[in-house]
Amino acid sequence: MRKFSVIIGCVLAATCCIMCRKADPATPGNDDAFDPRLSGGAATFFDISSGTFSAPIPGLSAHDQYVHTLGDEVFEQPFVAAPAPKFGGLGPAFNNTACANCHHNDGFGLPSFGALGSSLLLRISIPGTDEHGGPNAAPGFGGQLQNVALLGVQPEVHVDLSYTDQLFTFPDGATATMHTPLYTLSAPYIPLPSGYMLSPRLGPPVFGLGLLENIPESTILSFADPLDKNGDGIKGHANYVFNPYTQKKELGRFGLKANTSTLQVQVATAFQQDMGLTSYVQPRKSVYGQLQMQSVTDTGKDLADSMLNAVIFYVRSLSVPARRNVSDPVVKRGEFLFKQVNCSGCHTPTMYTGVDVSLPALSYQRIHPYTDLLVHDLGPGLADNRPDYLASGTEWRTAPLWGMGLFVKTNGTPYYLHDGRARTIPEAILWHGGEAQSARDKFVALPAADRDALVAFLRSL
Ligand SMILES: [Ca+2]
Ligand SMILES: [Ca+2]
Numbered sequence: 001m002r003k004f005s006v007i008i009g010c011v012l013a014a015t016c017c018i019m020c021r022k023a024d025p026a027t028p029g030n031d032d033a034f035d036p037r038l039s040g041g042a043a044t045f046f047d048i049s050s051g052t053f054s055a056p057i058p059g060l061s062a063h064d065q066y067v068h069t070l071g072d073e074v075f076e077q078p079f080v081a082a083p084a085p086k087f088g089g090l091g092p093a094f095n096n097t098a099c100a101n102c103h104h105n106d107g108f109g110l111p112s113f114g115a116l117g118s119s120l121l122l123r124i125s126i127p128g129t130d131e132h133g134g135p136n137a138a139p140g141f142g143g144q145l146q147n148v149a150l151l152g153v154q155p156e157v158h159v160d161l162s163y164t165d166q167l168f169t170f171p172d173g174a175t176a177t178m179h180t181p182l183y184t185l186s187a188p189y190i191p192l193p194s195g196y197m198l199s200p201r202l203g204p205p206v207f208g209l210g211l212l213e214n215i216p217e218s219t220i221l222s223f224a225d226p227l228d229k230n231g232d233g234i235k236g237h238a239n240y241v242f243n244p245y246t247q248k249k250e251l252g253r254f255g256l257k258a259n260t261s262t263l264q265v266q267v268a269t270a271f272q273q274d275m276g277l278t279s280y281v282q283p284r285k286s287v288y289g290q291l292q293m294q295s296v297t298d299t300g301k302d303l304a305d306s307m308l309n310a311v312i313f314y315v316r317s318l319s320v321p322a323r324r325n326v327s328d329p330v331v332k333r334g335e336f337l338f339k340q341v342n343c344s345g346c347h348t349p350t351m352y353t354g355v356d357v358s359l360p361a362l363s364y365q366r367i368h369p370y371t372d373l374l375v376h377d378l379g380p381g382l383a384d385n386r387p388d389y390l391a392s393g394t395e396w397r398t399a400p401l402w403g404m405g406l407f408v409k410t411n412g413t414p415y416y417l418h419d420g421r422a423r424t425i426p427e428a429i430l431w432h433g434g435e436a437q438s439a440r441d442k443f444v445a446l447p448a449a450d451r452d453a454l455v456a457f458l459r460s461l
């Protein structure tokens with residue numbers, strides 16, 4: 001009986017597979033049949049302005065729009081020390097006072113420390129792993145350095161950032177200035193542990209993340225090629241990370257090393273670590289274990305559950321901007337070159353999201369995020385040398401490229417890469433090494449007009 005039902009199940013499954021072959025999320029199908037402007041499928045937003053990354057996905061129900069607006073308000077709100085009627089509980093140690101201070105206009109932030117617009121933070125750990133295979137917290141400092149604190153509390157550390165410049169010359173004589181950051185720590189509230197490792201990270205854009213959260217795990221795993229079986233030099237593997245809420249290991253999608261699995265944990269941890277606000281998802285104070293903090297009165301949950309949930313829904317329901325100039329011949333040439341030099345080996349152009357019964361605009365959408373959500377070795381130039389679960393000290397999550405042509409409009413000066421060191425698109429490409437060395441070398445060897453076409457394509461995203 002049991003055997004019989006297994007056979008029937010297989011037959012049914014096989015039939016289903018044949019019937020819906022075209023709808024297999026990993027099989028993009030015929031590109032010409034689709035509008036190339038729809039980067040986010042039904043969650044694409046067309047009215048391009050400086051606030052374009054802040055647009056909710058079109059057609060939200062009145063209820064969803066209400067929650068989105070509530071979350072938007074909390075996202076932009078600078079928090080203050082407790083007691084305060086609504087937006088209290090900041091600190092005692094933190095990196096900034098508002099989500100929007102690090103994700104300007106829902107885009108990226110400013111690569112600096114200290115001032116309110118500063119959006120860089122440093123993760124810290126010591127060699128070894130914690131009980132879940134994650135980074136090993138630095139005693140007295142935890143996993144992140146909070147370089148700002150409330151009055152009367154000493155920040156964990158002071159950080160200075162400087163750059164050294166290096167001129168790069170293309171074979172045809174064109175030049176680019178590459179810019180290497182140097183972080184100097186001073187005035188730690190207790191001595192830093194020996195052998196500590198740092199990971200500098202700049203707040204990335206936060207739109208389109210509901211779609212990324214809804215890409216089936218099997219689709220992401222289908223992009224991985226850990227043994228490089230197809231011989232293109234690109235490996236890529238998934239990161240598996242501990243979810244403190246479900247208490248399970250899950251596929252990492254968010255964070256610059258794919259070090260967080262869900263938007264719920266990403267947002268709650270941002271509140272906890274970046275702003276010092278506890279919640280039902282992250283109830284432990286960010287200063288847990290610090291000697292100087294025992295006198296600080298900061299008890300209980302800082303955030304109402306509804307407030308946290310609204311912000312989670314807010315980032316989940318931000319749309320993706322539509323592409324522009326898609327039929328421009330230069331842009332089309334750039335798109336061809338992007339595939340020819342195999343940028344697309346990591347920056348995967350097309351995939352489908354899974355079914356989501358709660359938000360139709362996220363459900364079964366054909367999207368163009370230009371990421372595989374895997375981590376890749378990008379070589380020593382970009383390495384932080386600090387492992388984060390299965391992502392090694394040279395590996396980073398493939399940055400999504402959708403919307404990147406609008407950075408100048410939304411954020412003014414653009415800052416690319418995990419620490420914002422690159423100020424132009426060619427500079428960002430030049431930093432690619434490791435698994436991306438071949439793509440980078442092919443880009444360098446292109447005639448200037450073709451390099452410009454490739455950049456024009458990226459600007460159309
Ligand atoms: Ca607090
Ligand atoms: Ca800390």
Ligand SMILES: [Ca+2]
Pocket residue numbers: 225228229230231232233234235
């Ligand atoms: Ca490969």
